[in-house]
Amino acid sequence: MSVNIDLTTVWAFIIAFGIFAYVVMDGFDLGIGILFPVFKGEERDQAMNAIAPVWDGNETWLVLGGGGLFAAFPLAYAIILPATYPLIIAMLLGLVFRGVAFEFRWRDPAHRAFWDVAFTGGSLVAAFSQGMILGAILQGIAVDGRAYAGGWLDWLSPYSLLTGAGVVAGYALLGATWLIVKVEGGALDHAYRLAGRAAIATLALMVAVSLATPLLEHRYWQRWFDMPNMLFTSQVPLLVAIVTYFLFRTLKNRATWSPFLLSLGLFLLGTIGLGISMFPYVIPDSVTIWDAAAPERSQVFMLVGVVLVMPLILAYTAWAYWVFRGKVGSHGYH
Amino acid sequence: MFESLFGAIDAVLLARIQFAFTVSFHFIFPAFSIGLASYLAVLEALWLKTGQDHYLDLFRYWLKIFAVAFAMGVVSGIVMSYQFGTNWSVFSDKAGPVIGPLMAYEVLTAFFLEAGFLGVMLFGMNKVGKKLHFTATLMVAIGTFISAFWILSVNSWMQTPVGHILGENGQFLPGDSWWTIIFNPSFPYRLVHTVIAAYLTTAFAVGAVGAWHLLKDRANPHARIMFSMAMWMAALVAPVQIFAGDMHGLNTLEHQPVKVMAMEGHYQSHPEGAPFYLFGIPNSKEQRIDFAIAIPKASSLILKHDLNAPLAGLDTVPREEHPPVGIVFWAFRIMVGIGMLMLGIGMWSLLARAKGRLYDWPLLHRAAMVMGPSGFVAVIAGWVTTEVGRQPYTVYGLLRTVDSASPLAAPAVGASLVAFVIIYFAVFGAGTWYILKLMSHRPKSGEAGVEAEPGPTRTAGITPAPALEGGQ
Numbered sequence: 162m163s164v165n166i167d168l169t170t171v172w173a174f175i176i177a178f179g180i181f182a183y184v185v186m187d188g189f190d191l192g193i194g195i196l197f198p199v200f201k202g203e204e205r206d207q208a209m210n211a212i213a214p215v216w217d218g219n220e221t222w223l224v225l226g227g228g229g230l231f232a233a234f235p236l237a238y239a240i241i242l243p244a245t246y247p248l249i250i251a252m253l254l255g256l257v258f259r260g261v262a263f264e265f266r267w268r269d270p271a272h273r274a275f276w277d278v279a280f281t282g283g284s285l286v287a288a289f290s291q292g293m294i295l296g297a298i299l300q301g302i303a304v305d306g307r308a309y310a311g312g313w314l315d316w317l318s319p320y321s322l323l324t325g326a327g328v329v330a331g332y333a334l335l336g337a338t339w340l341i342v343k344v345e346g347g348a349l350d351h352a353y354r355l356a357g358r359a360a361i362a363t364l365a366l367m368v369a370v371s372l373a374t375p376l377l378e379h380r381y382w383q384r385w386f387d388m389p390n391m392l393f394t395s396q397v398p399l400l401v402a403i404v405t406y407f408l409f410r411t412l413k414n415r416a417t418w419s420p421f422l423l424s425l426g427l428f429l430l431g432t433i434g435l436g437i438s439m440f441p442y443v444i445p446d447s448v449t450i451w452d453a454a455a456p457e458r459s460q461v462f463m464l465v466g467v468v469l470v471m472p473l474i475l476a477y478t479a480w481a482y483w484v485f486r487g488k489v490g491s492h493g494y495h
Numbered sequence: 496m497f498e499s500l501f502g503a504i505d506a507v508l509l510a511r512i513q514f515a516f517t518v519s520f521h522f523i524f525p526a527f528s529i530g531l532a533s534y535l536a537v538l539e540a541l542w543l544k545t546g547q548d549h550y551l552d553l554f555r556y557w558l559k560i561f562a563v564a565f566a567m568g569v570v571s572g573i574v575m576s577y578q579f580g581t582n583w584s585v586f587s588d589k590a591g592p593v594i595g596p597l598m599a600y601e602v603l604t605a606f607f608l609e610a611g612f613l614g615v616m617l618f619g620m621n622k623v624g625k626k627l628h629f630t631a632t633l634m635v636a637i638g639t640f641i642s643a644f645w646i647l648s649v650n651s652w653m654q655t656p657v658g659h660i661l662g663e664n665g666q667f668l669p670g671d672s673w674w675t676i677i678f679n680p681s682f683p684y685r686l687v688h689t690v691i692a693a694y695l696t697t698a699f700a701v702g703a704v705g706a707w708h709l710l711k712d713r714a715n716p717h718a719r720i721m722f723s724m725a726m727w728m729a730a731l732v733a734p735v736q737i738f739a740g741d742m743h744g745l746n747t748l749e750h751q752p753v754k755v756m757a758m759e760g761h762y763q764s765h766p767e768g769a770p771f772y773l774f775g776i777p778n779s780k781e782q783r784i785d786f787a788i789a790i791p792k793a794s795s796l797i798l799k800h801d802l803n804a805p806l807a808g809l810d811t812v813p814r815e816e817h818p819p820v821g822i823v824f825w826a827f828r829i830m831v832g833i834g835m836l837m838l839g840i841g842m843w844s845l846l847a848r849a850k851g852r853l854y855d856w857p858l859l860h861r862a863a864m865v866m867g868p869s870g871f872v873a874v875i876a877g878w879v880t881t882e883v884g885r886q887p888y889t890v891y892g893l894l895r896t897v898d899s900a901s902p903l904a905a906p907a908v909g910a911s912l913v914a915f916v917i918i919y920f921a922v923f924g925a926g927t928w929y930i931l932k933l934m935s936h937r938p939k940s941g942e943a944g945v946e947a948e949p950g951p952t953r954t955a956g957i958t959p960a961p962a963l964e965g966g967q
Binding site: 217220221223224225227228229231232233235236238239240241242243246247249250253254256257258260261264265268269307308309310312313455456458459462463466467470481 | 563566567569570571572573574576577579580581584585587588590591592593595596598599600601602603605614662664665666668669673901902903904906907910911914915918922925926929
């Protein structure tokens, strides 16, 4: 049994890593989609070229997240997806629009205005849905036996709307700071201004979510505020404050890479915060990772594939980002 | 019927329609890209072997089309990886431990394929050298096959489940051997039949494009090559497919006899040789085929290789185990009919070749054009036959479809179905329109590569090649 527990924890971290990788990598893609209407003309070409080489690979992490959750924690997959049904569908359709808009914006110039709207709309819907899914899970899901037991609008609440807005703002921050790395000229000034505003919005919403979460249910309160846990958990908001300070300072000094890396830091801290609130539950108070886990034979069989393929994927991803380093013009990299 | 309109059964029915719709739309693109990837590998191999630039031109011509088809396959495929959880959560919970790992392997394969080789194949011709580029093309072709391998293994396990044990919580758990699960009894037959179907589908699409350009200019050397290659495929592979389909049918008779009864329209048992219905309207209420045109004893000949062999009918099976006979009966006939027409075109092309009129017979070219989309229709009809034919089960004989669905309200499923239909037709309609536009361009010498397409700096997957392109 002890082996099983270890494997399940390993799988929980693999899935968590996959989802985190998706959130930060497609996060800046979606963020640029969200900010897209603010840019005009040639700036839009720059903005799109800043993500064009990598968005497709980034989005594939979502398949790994979904497929991995199904394979490693089928019960969690079987409860969360029906519980957040309309959000999942909206997210998928948003991503369909966003993905094809990349291609058709150039190939179908007669309808460019339409595809620009599809790009922004798709990105916004996908980001907002993802944030609401997070909120829907955190606020708790009605479970009866091995199935979802709630209605089809249970996910809709002020809290999930708040987390939805939080993720939209956070993605916009990632997008703006990624643009700082990638664009130049007037678009760069634009990106710095947007990054500052997105940072303020992100932090405001992050604080709001952090305050609302412990009030949702008593258990979250205990996890964060009981001694001696608090000695550890209090480090998270402390670090958020430090990262925030440096974020605004580097934005003011017009640093190139630091704002993006510090934004990633904020997302990492947010994820750690989530881990503190949830672990070892996948569905708060009802389903733990061990309840939801596939049997050991399934976990071992898949682990072989992951161990073989994951390093290759990571190495290739790193290489691609390395090759595409530097500023992008409106006509591609130079 | 009416009182059930707001009952649980309708949410299930809507979920089934939604799955059928999204998976049919999705499969059109892999059916094309599996075949096209191999065709591209053959073209590049011929170019490397002969040094003739026509093959390179054709490679580049079809590569542009492949890029769009592949992209749409990926986008519509992401939806599929979530459909199991959104609409079929009980099935996902119960079958997850067995099929989840197989699907995870499919994802890892697809991931690796996208990240690794597709980019080089699309953009790297001038950067990595001919041999390495050919290796990339070959790996993409093999990758599409491996992807199909895992997905078809999952589907086949659902049709002929073996190698599992039943857990206390009602889950199917993997038994001692993954080998037994992966290579379940119907898998080898389904794999061969499906992959050949993808090749034939592509061959007829390529043949139609070749025929279209021949009709406009009989001397076009590129059109001649693609038409000739496609017709060789039709002449040689269509008979192989009919044989493979027959073997698959015999395998189905062994493991899912009720499905074959529905395909044949055999409501009644035939102790002294069963007829094959060429035409008829299945009447499930009266349990008979109306307006039947039948060849006596032919079904026994096909299925048992004996005119007088007895065949059991649906009368030996409880009514609640019957699949919807009408759909299965007709989908099967559409698939077989198209297969026969494909064989006919193949034979006609042999005749034209023998008479030296392959590039000079407009009627043949017109027929080949009409047959251009036939592979897609046949592939969908084949899937309808096998999927509707295994009803009322998701895991055959063990888990009923009604017991597999998510606890969802009908309005939620209905609304999402409408959204899928509207958006898929808009988005994939645009993609298909663009593919047709690419196909209407005359293939020519010095065909431009994918990198000459209008568009952002891009990669399908993640590839460094375009950066090098622009960076010099």
